Amino acid sequence: MLQQYSITLDDLASILTALIALAGLILSIHNLRLSQRDKQIQLKAKLSNGFLPRGPDLGELMLILEVSNPGEKLATITSVSLLWRNQTIAFIHGIQGTTSIPFELPPGKSATFWTPLKGLASTLKEESARGKAKLMAQFHTAVGTDHLSKPFVLNIDDWAK
Numbered sequence: 001m002l003q004q005y006s007i008t009l010d011d012l013a014s015i016l017t018a019l020i021a022l023a024g025l026i027l028s029i030h031n032l033r034l035s036q037r038d039k040q041i042q043l044k045a046k047l048s049n050g051f052l053p054r055g056p057d058l059g060e061l062m063l064i065l066e067v068s069n070p071g072e073k074l075a076t077i078t079s080v081s082l083l084w085r086n087q088t089i090a091f092i093h094g095i096q097g098t099t100s101i102p103f104e105l106p107p108g109k110s111a112t113f114w115t116p117l118k119g120l121a122s123t124l125k126e127e128s129a130r131g132k133a134k135l136m137a138q139f140h141t142a143v144g145t146d147h148l149s150k151p152f153v154l155n156i157d158d159w160a161k
């Protein structure tokens with residue numbers, strides 16, 4: 001036997017009120033998350049290889065570290081390094097680039113740094129690296145956050161002297 005249900009106008013009003021309250025809660029949470037994200041520094045890091053032009057010729061192959069600021073806050077970059085295994089490879093004598101470290105990176109801007117690929121591969125080989133090494137670019141900010149690139153695979157045996 002089927003039971004019949006009837007909804008009164010009061011029931012419908014209560015259901016609509018609950019749905020509107022739920023939509024308001026979801027919208028409030030979404031706005032809170034957006035405002036928190038806007039307060040954080042948003043950097044994108046990239047690691048690749050490429051050539052630098054040297055007059056009419058190409059220079060040697062370089063490992064290129066790039067950082068961009070797609071966010072709306074000014075970022076201060078205090079160091080640039082590479083991560084390999086659980087080790088940080090610092091550029092003690094500095095690294096060539098479009099700016100010097102430390103530097104401020106305004107919203108909508110980027111900076112690029114480079115180091116010779118052969119020299120890096122030789123250094124890693126001296127540290128017992130063989131075969132394929134996964135590297136990541138790391139940019140450290142003045143507020144203590146690290147921004148990492150996706151892994152870049154370097155075949156040590158192909159590039160080390």
